[in-house]
Amino acid sequence: MSSLDARLGVLRGTTPPIPHNARTLAALTANPSCDRRSLLDAAGIDKDALAAHLDLPRPLRKSQLALDYGLAFERKVAAQGGTPLVPLLRQALGLTLPEVSYEDVNSVGSDDDKSPLKLRRARTRSLILSAAHRRSERPRTLIDHPVLRLTVAGHHAYLEPDVIAFQHDGNFHIVEIKSFPVIHGQADSTKVAAALTQAAAYVLALRELLASDGLPPGHVSDTVILVNPRNFSHQPTATLVNAYQQIKSLSRHLGRLRRLPELLDKVPPETTFDLAPGPDRKSTRPRGELVAALATVRARYTPGCRHHCDLAFHCRNEARNQSRIEALGTAVRDDLAGIDTVATALALTDGHLHPSRDQRDITQALRHAQRIHADLGTSTA
Numbered sequence: 001m002s003s004l005d006a007r008l009g010v011l012r013g014t015t016p017p018i019p020h021n022a023r024t025l026a027a028l029t030a031n032p033s034c035d036r037r038s039l040l041d042a043a044g045i046d047k048d049a050l051a052a053h054l055d056l057p058r059p060l061r062k063s064q065l066a067l068d069y070g071l072a073f074e075r076k077v078a079a080q081g082g083t084p085l086v087p088l089l090r091q092a093l094g095l096t097l098p099e100v101s102y103e104d105v106n107s108v109g110s111d112d113d114k115s116p117l118k119l120r121r122a123r124t125r126s127l128i129l130s131a132a133h134r135r136s137e138r139p140r141t142l143i144d145h146p147v148l149r150l151t152v153a154g155h156h157a158y159l160e161p162d163v164i165a166f167q168h169d170g171n172f173h174i175v176e177i178k179s180f181p182v183i184h185g186q187a188d189s190t191k192v193a194a195a196l197t198q199a200a201a202y203v204l205a206l207r208e209l210l211a212s213d214g215l216p217p218g219h220v221s222d223t224v225i226l227v228n229p230r231n232f233s234h235q236p237t238a239t240l241v242n243a244y245q246q247i248k249s250l251s252r253h254l255g256r257l258r259r260l261p262e263l264l265d266k267v268p269p270e271t272t273f274d275l276a277p278g279p280d281r282k283s284t285r286p287r288g289e290l291v292a293a294l295a296t297v298r299a300r301y302t303p304g305c306r307h308h309c310d311l312a313f314h315c316r317n318e319a320r321n322q323s324r325i326e327a328l329g330t331a332v333r334d335d336l337a338g339i340d341t342v343a344t345a346l347a348l349t350d351g352h353l354h355p356s357r358d359q360r361d362i363t364q365a366l367r368h369a370q371r372i373h374a375d376l377g378t379s380t381a
């Protein structure tokens with residue numbers, strides 16, 4: 001075990017790690033400068049369990065009904081060796097193979113394996129490279145439940161796309177099975193964007209795999225295939241969607257992520273987010289200790305956190321208690337760049353604080369806004 005893994009293990013404590021997934025990576029693009037989230041995700045800490053123990057509202061939690069529905073749809077689409085999927089992909093990608101080869105990587109290994117993800121990743125790698133180098137008589141056209149690996153902040157994250165499709169002309173496509181419907185050819189644009197940002201993580205991981213064997217990353221298409229229920233039925237339909245923007249954006253954010261050792265250097269070595277589960281698996285960790293541990297890692301709350309992070313309500317309270325500017329939203333934060341707190345903004349405005357050279361322009365703007373506000377108050381009095 002590397003010293004980095006050991007340190008992340010101390011942060012996580014006694015619970016097994018929750019690996020990065022495409023959803024957590026997509027969330028990075030929403031708030032890439034939050035050290036707290038970066039560290040919690042890198043250590044594989046269960047943020048939902050953390051939020052539950054801190055008694056926070058958990059709006060991101062999906063209902064069991066929605067989870068069951070999504071799972072049932074995915075099983076239906078991938079049933080019998082991908083039988084329902086094959087005609088959809090043949091049509092979407094123009095696959096001309098008379099027989100489509102299918103491999104389910106989920107069946108690799110046994111329940112006793114200590115690292116099933118690593119085994120499945122090794123099998124995926126071998127299938128992908130064999131298809132890319134055309135070593136096999138029967139190119140693996142569909143690879144179900146593959147496992148890919150992506151380097152995130154110098155650390156490996158294992159990702160599980162639904163399906164990888166290989167075209168005979170040498171291109172790979174990510175196929176994502178999603179349970180939100182396409183109604184009369186239209187799907188919810190927010191959900192499509194979220195699905196494409198997740199798919200972007202898979203595209204980058206697949207490109208990393210090809211590049212590691214000297215193959216051109218361009219063999220992984222920017223075009224992602226979304227498979228959704230059609231209209232109000234359970235019948236699947238496939239749509240080709242270009243994820244170029246999402247791939248570019250995620251790639252840029254990953255490149256900007258500060259290296260983990262740098263983040264860890266700023267955290268006291270004894271810090272841990274261990275929930276210390278008791279025999280009944282309930283956390284025994286005093287909440288105050290956990291809140292103090294969270295306070296050791298810098299957060300960067302924005303109101304958008306509520307849409308992608310389990311700790312949003314904790315960080316919002318913290319930002320408000322510290323009268324942080326970002327609690328007022330990204331527009332205000334950007335307008336008041338260089339000013340950290342509401343108290344500082346007010347002190348600069350009423351002259352109790354002398355502006356630094358960087359703060360002169362924004363102080364003038366604040367004082368101008370205050371004069372307008374005062375004039376309006378006088379004229380309506």
Ligand code: SF4
Nearest residue numbers: 034301305309312315
């Ligand atoms: S909720 Fe907190 S930890 Fe999560 S991204 Fe926002 S600031 Fe970071």
